[in-house]
Amino acid sequence: MSLSRSDFDQYMVPNYAPAEFVPVRGAGSRVWDQAGREYLDLAGGIAVNSLGHCHPVLVKALTEQANKLWHVSNVYTNEPALALAQQLVASTFAEKVFFCNSGAEANEAALKLARRAAIERFGEKKHKVLSALNSFHGRTFFTVTVGGQPKYSDGFGPKPEGIAYFEYNNLDSVKALIDDDTACVILEPIQGEGGVLPADPAFLQGVRELCNQHNAFLIFDEVQSGMGRTGSLFAYQEYGVVPDILSSAKSLGGGFPIGAMLTTADIAKHLVAGTHGTTYGGNPLACAVAGAVLAEINTPAVLEGVKTKHQQLKAGVEAINAKYPLFKEVRGMGLLLGCVLADGYKDRAKEVLNAAVKEGLMVLMAGPNVVRFAPSLVISDEEIATALSRFEAAIAKLLG
Structure with missing residues (x-):
């Protein structure tokens, strides 16, 4: 049966507009399409493929578990889920873990837990959620309503209430909103889809202190910034600011769908049996793969390598930009970089992506004005150099 990109338009709901080529095989940081053409992958499945494509350790973990046990539901527990929870607790501030299938579900659980705990401790009025624009x-x-981007939440009818928005990296903006009716503040240590914008350390520390003053929970959404992406296992460790609740997904599964919410025992006790659930959360296949991902990433060699590769990638992009001044800023941490388009090239990030594809390179956008890189954490120095060469060729042709 021959399938092509045109079959997407025929059969699939049109909420995506995928690239014209169809990837069929991946190995490490390289992908091949139906015609056998090779691409270097600096997109990483949007910061998901933390160890690249078909990493042998992950393939082994998946196939071994596939021959043992696939699914039993949460009527029972299972060994891979217990082992992964134990690993996460040992590696973080957390004492308790809840597994689900995605970042959205991890954040949904985090927000529901924060509201439930706040209301049970202080009464019905304490339900306000503060989030960054x-x-x-x-x-x-x-x-999607908590995420401060109306373009994603408008048009679906009445929205959940009790949500207010502050300016990211503006502590006074948080101070103006937070009060004793605030259940939680949720933020990304590095805004991902919002343009790869790292938090100022003083801002995160200030928000932590405000939460303490008002008995509000601090939730860090580390779906994109976590699992070694910054050079620490989680970005909060890089900043030295500890949240009450943390969400993880994306890189946690290395390409296999999984999400997790991490918190303390004192907060977790508010989600008693029956208050929240998921059919597939804690699935043995997902947890076996994620356990292998965590063991592979949480080592000095990989985490220190991320910081070294950051320097190589950032310096390379800046050198290209010195020749072809397309960007006004290159920012980010570890192997999550955002290149902000100069004012003269406003809203042209998609054109950069398309130009890169023509040179055999996969990159991302983070909004219409930011080109984003989120490659495998173990991409080789040689692959980074080749990718930069292809990126330069793409920009040279784009700018003509």
Whole structure:
């Protein structure tokens, strides 16, 4: 059966507009399409393929578990889920873990837990959620409303109430909104979809202190910034600011769908049996793969390598930009970089992506004005150099 990109338009709901080529095989940081053409992957499945494509350790974990046990539901527990929870607790501030299938579900669980705990402790009025403008926390109706981007939440009818928005990296903006009716503040240590914008350390510390003053929970959405992406296992460790609740997904599964919410025992006790759930969360296949991902990433060699590769990638982009001044800023942490288009090239990030594809390079956007890189954490120095060469060729042709 021969399938092509045109079959997407015939059979699929048109909420996506995928590229014209169809990837069929991947190995490490390289992908091949139906015609056998090779691409270097600096997109990483939107910061998901933390160890690249078909990493042998992950393939082994998946196939071994596939021959043991696939699914039993949460009527029972299972060994891979217990082992992964134990790993996460040992590696973070957390004492308790809830597994689900995606970042949106992890954030939904985090927000529901924060509201439930706040209301049970202080009464019904304590339900307000504070979130950053231009943030992104998922596509469920609750999380997409909490994400401060109306373009994603408008047009679906009445929205969940009790949500207010502050300016990212503006502590005074948080101070103006937070009060004793605030249940939680949710933010990304690095805004991902909002343009790869890292938080100022003083801002995160200030928000932590405000939450303490008002008995509000601090939730860090580390769906994109977590699992080694910054050079620490989670970005909060890089900043030295500890949240009450943390969400993880994307890189946690290395390409296999999984999400997790991490918190303390004192907060977790508010989600008693029956208050929240998921059919597939804690699935043995997902947890076996994620356990292998975590063991592979949470090592000095990989985490220090991320910081070294950051320097190589950023310096390379800046050198290209010195010749072809397309960007006004290159920002980010670790292997999550955002290249902000200069004012003269406003809204042309999609053109950069298309130009890169023509040179055999996969990159991302983070809004219409930011070109984003989120490659495998173990991409080789040689692959980075080749990718930069292809990126330069793409920009040279684009700018003519």
